[in-house]
Amino acid sequence: MTKTNGGPATMAEKILSKHCGRPCYAGESVVCRVDAAMATDGSAPMAIDYFRAMGGEKLADPKALVFALDHYAPPDNPATVALQDRIRTFSAEQGNILYDIGAGIGHQLMIERGHVRPGDLVVGADSHAVAYGAANAFAVGVGSSDLAAVMLTGKLWFRVPESIRIELTGKLPASLDAKDIALEINRTLDPQDASYRVLEFTGEGAVLLTFEERMLLSNMSTDAGAKAGIFDADAVTTTYLKNQDGLRHAITADEGAVYAKHLSIDLNTLTPRLARPPVGGQAAEIVELGQDVDTPVDMVYLGTCTGGRQSDLESALRVLRAGGGKHPRVQLVVTPASDKVYAGLAADGMLEEFIKMGALMMTPGCGSCCGTCGAIPGDEKVVISAANRNFTGRMGNPKARVFLASPAACAAAAVTGKITDPRTIM
Amino acid sequence: MARTDENAGDAAGAFTGAARLVGDDVNTDYIISSRRKRVTIDADALREFLFEDYDKNLGASIQPGEILVAGRNFGCGSAMEVAVTVVRAAGVPCVLAKSFARAYYRNAINNGLMPVICDTSTIDEGDRLEITMLDDGLNVINLTKDSPVETASFSPIIMDILNAGGITSYLRTHGDFPEAI
Numbered sequence: 001m002t003k004t005n006g007g008p009a010t011m012a013e014k015i016l017s018k019h020c021g022r023p024c025y026a027g028e029s030v031v032c033r034v035d036a037a038m039a040t041d042g043s044a045p046m047a048i049d050y051f052r053a054m055g056g057e058k059l060a061d062p063k064a065l066v067f068a069l070d071h072y073a074p075p076d077n078p079a080t081v082a083l084q085d086r087i088r089t090f091s092a093e094q095g096n097i098l099y100d101i102g103a104g105i106g107h108q109l110m111i112e113r114g115h116v117r118p119g120d121l122v123v124g125a126d127s128h129a130v131a132y133g134a135a136n137a138f139a140v141g142v143g144s145s146d147l148a149a150v151m152l153t154g155k156l157w158f159r160v161p162e163s164i165r166i167e168l169t170g171k172l173p174a175s176l177d178a179k180d181i182a183l184e185i186n187r188t189l190d191p192q193d194a195s196y197r198v199l200e201f202t203g204e205g206a207v208l209l210t211f212e213e214r215m216l217l218s219n220m221s222t223d224a225g226a227k228a229g230i231f232d233a234d235a236v237t238t239t240y241l242k243n244q245d246g247l248r249h250a251i252t253a254d255e256g257a258v259y260a261k262h263l264s265i266d267l268n269t270l271t272p273r274l275a276r277p278p279v280g281g282q283a284a285e286i287v288e289l290g291q292d293v294d295t296p297v298d299m300v301y302l303g304t305c306t307g308g309r310q311s312d313l314e315s316a317l318r319v320l321r322a323g324g325g326k327h328p329r330v331q332l333v334v335t336p337a338s339d340k341v342y343a344g345l346a347a348d349g350m351l352e353e354f355i356k357m358g359a360l361m362m363t364p365g366c367g368s369c370c371g372t373c374g375a376i377p378g379d380e381k382v383v384i385s386a387a388n389r390n391f392t393g394r395m396g397n398p399k400a401r402v403f404l405a406s407p408a409a410c411a412a413a414a415v416t417g418k419i420t421d422p423r424t425i426m
Numbered sequence: 427m428a429r430t431d432e433n434a435g436d437a438a439g440a441f442t443g444a445a446r447l448v449g450d451d452v453n454t455d456y457i458i459s460s461r462r463k464r465v466t467i468d469a470d471a472l473r474e475f476l477f478e479d480y481d482k483n484l485g486a487s488i489q490p491g492e493i494l495v496a497g498r499n500f501g502c503g504s505a506m507e508v509a510v511t512v513v514r515a516a517g518v519p520c521v522l523a524k525s526f527a528r529a530y531y532r533n534a535i536n537n538g539l540m541p542v543i544c545d546t547s548t549i550d551e552g553d554r555l556e557i558t559m560l561d562d563g564l565n566v567i568n569l570t571k572d573s574p575v576e577t578a579s580f581s582p583i584i585m586d587i588l589n590a591g592g593i594t595s596y597l598r599t600h601g602d603f604p605e606a607i
């Protein structure tokens with residue numbers, strides 16, 4: 001697709017144009033200045049190696065680089081401790097921002113601690129960096145080598161992507177969750193179609209979403225196969241970010257911008273969704289949750305950068321309360337996304353409720369999500385999780401079967417010990 | 427580990443290798459389980475776990491010089507770089523796929539593993555492939571089937587990085603990206 005200079009542009013094209021200093025359009029390759037970068041204890045050690053191998057001595061901008069020790073929080077063996085110590089030493093020397101074990105998941109901290117502003121271009125050495133798109137940023141996941149290039153130069157090359165316009169019509173029913181929307185998008189959108197493209201969310205349904213719901217949709221745009229997922233900025237954005245100045249820098253798509261595809265999702269008629277454990281190396285099949293009700297469940301996981309925020313845990317707790325607590329046979333594991341979320345639970349009395357129900361409370365961070373720390377499910381055990389992905393082996397045991405659903409649906413399974421439509425409990 | 431110019435030679439000239447097939451949507455956790463990374467990020471040490479949750483025999487039997495041939499969306503999932511460096515450590519010089527997940531594609535280029543987009547449906551396990559580096563991409567011939575495989579070309583910046591042997595030596599040489607690419 002060739003476009004003329006000065007023609008109408010998508011949000012993605014406009015944010016990249018702003019950062020490469022000239023109007024650019026889908027298909028071009030450009031070098032952009034990057035506003036902020038994030039790496040985790042999973043990606044920072046290699047990024048440091050690449051940075052050194054590139055001849056790096058000083059960071060281009062220490063205040064724009066965030067390291068978060070979240071994937072191994074806390075670590076369970078000396079080798080991981082050594083990797084984390086290398087990160088601490090590097091940060092002490094270079095003066096970049098470091099969030100140590102217990103602060104929470106890097107993606108949550110990037111938003112919560114104000115490292116992302118509307119209109120920004122941000123990269124994270126982790127695929128779910130796309131979550132910052134909720135803040136009207138072009139945010140994209142990169143590998144450690146690209147991150148090292150940003151550490152060294154403050155810049156990175158990009159291929160300007162085409163965009164897919166996702167229109168959310170109607171209003172999400174109160175009993176449903178943004179997770180149901182995300183799973184529905186992932187069910188509908190062919191990853192081949194989404195590949196290299198950006199999702200731009202629009203429509204009355206998008207305007208009505210809370211900021212945390214938008215974060216979930218942006219977060220899971222990578223699981224749909226997309227490069228990024230961007231929302232418009234509005235008062236909801238600036239209030240959540242505590243950035244009153246934000247709207248001045250916000251980017252909107254031009255009238256008449258060209259999209260590779262349009263997709264419309266009617267929120268009024270949406271029903272709870274469920275991603276099944278993948279079989280034989282295939283991608284997970286996403287179905288209506290109703291199809292799998294009564295499947296016995298052994299472990300319920302509430303947490304991750306997708307489902308571990310205050311509103312997620314509140315929604316789960318509402319179901320748990322209504323159902324009279326958790327089923328005795330079910331292991332309920334709760335990992336708040338950050339220390340602030342954890343403190344919020346404590347302040348609201350929710351922490352006590354979870355503990356009294358017999359929940360295992362874990363250190364804020366990635367926890368059990370990728371099987372690196374926290375509770376690991378046993379062979380043939382069935383897990384239902386509020387996370388974003390369920391590749392075989394994802395939670396640390398390739399013989400466990402992991403379903404994905406909304407926090408409310410996870411809580412409903414915790415109540416009954418089997419997959420349950422949360423609407424039957426509320 | 428960061429691979430530097432010791433691999434630059436791989437990016438030039440012609441070579442042949444046997445095709446080793448994997449399917450669609452092979453994610454990064456299938457290539458190398460993220461749980462392995464907490465002990466080491468050294469690609470040579472991770473090599474023995476290549477494809478362990480996907481197809482253990484395939485992972486164990488891949489020989490240096492062989493060429494991975496995938497379906498669509500190869501390397502989807504996480505952006506973790508070890509999913510590329512471990513393939514490199516197994517001695518695989520390039521991956522042919524109908525399509526790649528974006529982060530995998532970039533990581534591959536940055537580490538001198540050539541990611542080639544082409545229709546892989548005509549290639550069978552064990553086919554001998556001949557690969558020649560051109561100015562704007564690769565020329566692939568299926569010697570077993572005696573037929574050329576049409577491939578997508580690379581943009582100039584990608585060619586520059588591949589020719590340098592990866593992003594490390596590219597930036598060590600140039601110090602920065604050019605303003606216009």
Ligand code: SF4
Binds near residue numbers: 071304306
């Ligand atoms: S919570 Fe899970 S998906 Fe999110 S960053 Fe951590 S490991 Fe990745």
